[in-house]
Amino acid sequence: MKKRFRTIIIVLSLIFVFGGATVILKNQILADGNSLQNDTPQASSLLSPEKQKQYSEEVLTKPVGVIQTEYGDFYHVDVPNEYLSDEVANFDNEENVTSKTKQIILKKFVYEKK
Numbered sequence: 001m002k003k004r005f006r007t008i009i010i011v012l013s014l015i016f017v018f019g020g021a022t023v024i025l026k027n028q029i030l031a032d033g034n035s036l037q038n039d040t041p042q043a044s045s046l047l048s049p050e051k052q053k054q055y056s057e058e059v060l061t062k063p064v065g066v067i068q069t070e071y072g073d074f075y076h077v078d079v080p081n082e083y084l085s086d087e088v089a090n091f092d093n094e095e096n097v098t099s100k101t102k103q104i105i106l107k108k109f110v111y112e113k114k
Contacts, residue, residue, distance in 0.1 A: 063109035069097045074104045074111035081112065 047055065063076040083103050089095045091106040104111045 060107060063107075063111075067104055067106065067111050069101075069104075071097055071099050071101060072113050074113050077110055077112050080110040 065076060067074040080103060087100055087102045089097045089101045089104050091104060092108065097104065102113050
């Protein structure tokens, strides 16, 4: 009986030690991972000020190829067609796209549904 009791105590203590070590290691790994994530630089600081200015100008002066919405895809057009005001969504004025929308205006570029 004493031998069986001693075996049970040893097994339970080993389980307790390994479980505690596992918890400590997981907490340490999570703490290391969070500190590494916080030490990464911001994307804007990776570019030099000249490159950042050039990138911002390109974003504002070039149209995107396609605007995807839940009501379909809108493609950039150089010469827009004329539509009624309820068929045009002006994203510059924070208007929403509806099922009737046939044209979108974004950053003064015009996109139409094909």
